[in-house]
Amino acid sequence: MMRAGTTPIDVLVVDDNPIMRSVLRGILAADQRLRVVAEAANGREALDLAQRLRPAVTLLDHRMPIADGLSVVATLGRHSAVLVLTSSDEPQIIAEMLRLGARGYLVHGEFEPGDLVRAVHEVVGGRGWLSPIAASVAASMARGESVAGPVRHPEAGRTERLTERLTEREREVVELLCQGLSNASIAQQLWLTEKTVKNHLNHIFAKLGVRSRTEAIVRWTSSG
Known part of the structure; x- marks a missing residue:
């Protein structure tokens, strides 16, 4: 619980995926010291909001329409500390984000x-x-090494194989989960019992290595 008189940390969430924005808001809401003050779906909206609201932190996606994260990170950094939160693990993108002022990736x-x-x-x-992987890139930059080549964490790319872990039915269930449907609604959509849906979700959580619906949505959505 936040102590009386403590000023909350204002956060701006920037991602073109509305489901991801909702998930991030839910994660941050678990800490009463944090407060999401606004959301943006592209870099242009983010710049306008950051300039007006001056949030302490901006969670910034990279791949977005109109203006991507790389094109706005330097300007955003004048109004807010930028924490890049994205599926982009390309060394060149990471290096440029850090050079332009991102404090985290x-x-x-x-x-x-x-x-x-x-x-x-x-x-x-x-x-x-x-x-x-971002730490690996930062270390290469500190040593003055080029990051043009592939610099990858040994487990990088594992999210690309998530679809192979799930059965066709499990993929249908998790897709409906990501749409915000309850167990009852998923059961109705797929002509299943709620108990069967719950069993599928338990299997999905185990295969994705998560413990909750929110974590499952984050893991599945971020896999593309």
Whole structure:
């Protein structure tokens, strides 16, 4: 619980996927010290909101319409600490984001909800937080090495194989889950019993390595 008189940390969430924005808002809501003050679906909206609201932290996606994250990160950094939160694990993108002022870089599939909350606090405190592949790129940059070639974490790319882990029925269930449907609604859509849907979800959670509906949505959505 937030102590009386404590000022919450304002956060701006920038992602073109409305489901992902909703999930991120839910994760941050678990920490009463954090407050999502606005959401943006592209870089242009993000710049307008950041300039007006001056959030402490901006969670910034890279691949977005109108203006992507790379094109706005430097300007956003004048109004807010930027924590990049994206599926882009290309070394060149990571390096350029860090050069332009991003204080942290998280790759979907390489962090848990608790990591995101901790990363926000670290960034507010003037420190950084990097996913393993981003840390590898940062280390290469510090050594003056080129990052033009492939610099990958040994497990990078594992999210690309998520579809292979699930059966066809499980994929149908998780897709409906990502649309925000309840167990009862999923059962109705797929002509199943609620107990069968619950069993499918338990199998899905195990295969994706998650423990909740929110974590499953994050993992599945970030896999593309």
